[in-house]
Amino acid sequence: MAIVTNASYSGSKSTQTLSxxxxxxxxxxxxxxxxxxKILTRINSKGFTxxxxxxxxxxxxxxxxxxxxxxxWISKEGYDVLEVLG
Numbered sequence: 001m002a003i004v005t006n007a008s009y010s011g012s013k014s015t016q017t018l019s020x021x022x023x024x025x026x027x028x029x030x031x032x033x034x035x036x037x038k039i040l041t042r043i044n045s046k047g048f049t050x051x052x053x054x055x056x057x058x059x060x061x062x063x064x065x066x067x068x069x070x071x072x073w074i075s076k077e078g079y080d081v082l083e084v085l086g
Contacts, residue, residue, distance in 0.1 A: 049082070056080040 020035040033041040042049045047062010047070075057080050060073045066086035075081035 052077070054078075057082045060085065 020033065020040070023032040023034065024030075025032065028044065030042060030044040032039055038053070038055050039051050041051065046065075047060060049057050049062075050059035052058045056075075056078070058075050058077075060081045061071075063070055064073075064085050065082055073081050073085060075084050
């Protein structure tokens, strides 16, 4: 992975590479890995979420969005794991 540019702007720092970019949002405390406009991975205080190529959240490791229980969830293809959890 070759780093192409580093940029800082109001509350965020972004590192762009040849295959996407990594963004650290200091306001929300999130780390986002993107490929163009699509989010591939989101890491925040609630856990780790992996997004499929169609932009749907498929894997969740962390807090259940509804009950707050910690766990590991994988949704079926075409389903958003965050919507399934509620």
